[in-house]
Amino acid sequence: MEICYGINEVEYVSKQLIKNLKTKTLLFYGDMGVGKTTLIKTLVKSLGSDDDVSSPTFSIVNEYELKGEKIYHFDLYRINNIEELYNFGIEDYLDSEHWKLIEWPEKIESILDDDYDKIEIKLDQKNNRILSLNKT
Numbered sequence: 001m002e003i004c005y006g007i008n009e010v011e012y013v014s015k016q017l018i019k020n021l022k023t024k025t026l027l028f029y030g031d032m033g034v035g036k037t038t039l040i041k042t043l044v045k046s047l048g049s050d051d052d053v054s055s056p057t058f059s060i061v062n063e064y065e066l067k068g069e070k071i072y073h074f075d076l077y078r079i080n081n082i083e084e085l086y087n088f089g090i091e092d093y094l095d096s097e098h099w100k101l102i103e104w105p106e107k108i109e110s111i112l113d114d115d116y117d118k119i120e121i122k123l124d125q126k127n128n129r130i131l132s133l134n135k136t
Contacts, residue, residue, distance in 0.1 A: 001133040004124070007035060013131060014042040021117050022135045024098065027105035030121035035129050036103050037075075039121065043101065044071055055103075060088060069098055076104040082111065 001020050005013050017039075026043075028036040041053040044064050049071060051064040056075045064071040072093050079085060085108060093100060094112070102108070118134040 003131045004128050005131065006128055007038065010039055010042045014039060014046040017043065017133060018046055020133055023115050023117050025100045025116040026102065027116050027118050028101065028103045029118065034121045034123055036121060040073060040101050047071065047099065061093065071099040071101060074102040076102065076107045079107050082108065
């Protein structure tokens with residue numbers, strides 16, 4: 001699936017994305033400032049959470065509530081090595097049945113199983129976003 005969109009169309013994009021997912025583990029790839037966190041904020045709302053969504057850049061993970069479920073939002077940008085992730089218990093989060101939305105997943109690819117949806121976001125020359133969804 002590929003969608004070209006402007007930032008004002010992010011709500012529509014999040015709903016289309018949800019319809020096409022095969023897992024609850026979403027890996028977000030894209031350069032700094034491309035709109036990963038903006039899309040995640042909208043996804044969390046589209047999934048039904050009323051929680052305030054913010055980037056977990058310094059906390060590494062934020063938790064949002066859904067009815068009977070949770071969403072874990074990771075920002076791994078500041079992680080220097082996999083040991084840092086093991087120190088805060090990344091495997092417990094990854095082994096859960098809850099939603100996992102992971103920015104900068106390149107840093108943990110070696111410990112992920114093969115059951116995830118890969119979302120790549122790029123900017124075109126007109127500043128539109130191009131989202132690609134690849135299912136594993």
